[in-house]
Amino acid sequence: MARAIVLRLLTGAPRSRHQLEQALAKRGVDEQVSARVLDRFTEVGLVDDAEYAHMLVRSQRESRGLARRALALELRRRGVVGPHADDALATVDAEDEEESARALLRRKWHAGRDLAPEVRARRATAMLARKGYPGALAGRLVREMMEETRSDDSEDRHDPWDPGSLD
Structure with missing residues (x-):
């Protein structure tokens, strides 16, 4: 019975030994039987x-x-x-983590175009915190994104009647 339960669970998705132990315990399988079955599955590489x-x-x-x-x-x-x-x-590594944070921030930032910059910044910082990014990294990246947005906005604004504003 324990063997069939483990096989069925592993067919659906990979699982940790702890998850399998919990599932077997929930189904009332004796701990010793559970340990023997999981030891064998570990031995053959299925767990x-x-x-x-x-x-x-x-x-x-x-x-x-x-x-x-x-x-x-x-x-x-x-x-x-x-x-x-x-x-x-x-x-x-730290570089991968920073690049992932930047990619998440870009998506979140562009999704909130209609929001005030302070609201965008607060929401973006909170999202990065929920994803587990350090506060210092989140703050730095959000400040960079705000500066980038300000510079993009100032470049986009030009007076169509002023030929010098196109430079």
């Missing part, structure tokens, strides 16, 4: 928390744009801690 952690970090960064801090929370929530989590999180 691999290290690979699961790397896959989760990669997919959550790409799909949701999460920063290292949010990724660490997501891994912990799914029961992946220690060296497996640390190794997976080490694949995200």
Whole structure:
């Protein structure tokens, strides 16, 4: 029974050992039986928390744009801690994180074109914080985006009757 439950769960999506342990416990499977089944699945490579952690970090960064801090929370929530989590999180460097934050910010910024700049800045900063980006990074990127927007707006404004405003 435990083997069938684990196979069915793994067919749907990859899972951590902790998630599988919880699912088996919820279905009333004895802990010793659960441990033996999961040990065997780990032995043959069907349950691999290290690979699961790397896959989760990669997919959550790409799909949701999460920063290292949010990724660490997501891994912990799914029961992946220690060296497996640390190794997976080490694949995200500061430059990648900043580039992801910039891409998220651009999308959020352009979506709020009709809003006042202060509102756009507040919402963008909050969004980056929810995604786990450090406050200093979020603040710096939002200030840069505000300056960029101001300079774009000043370039777009020219007096059509003043031939010198086109320079």
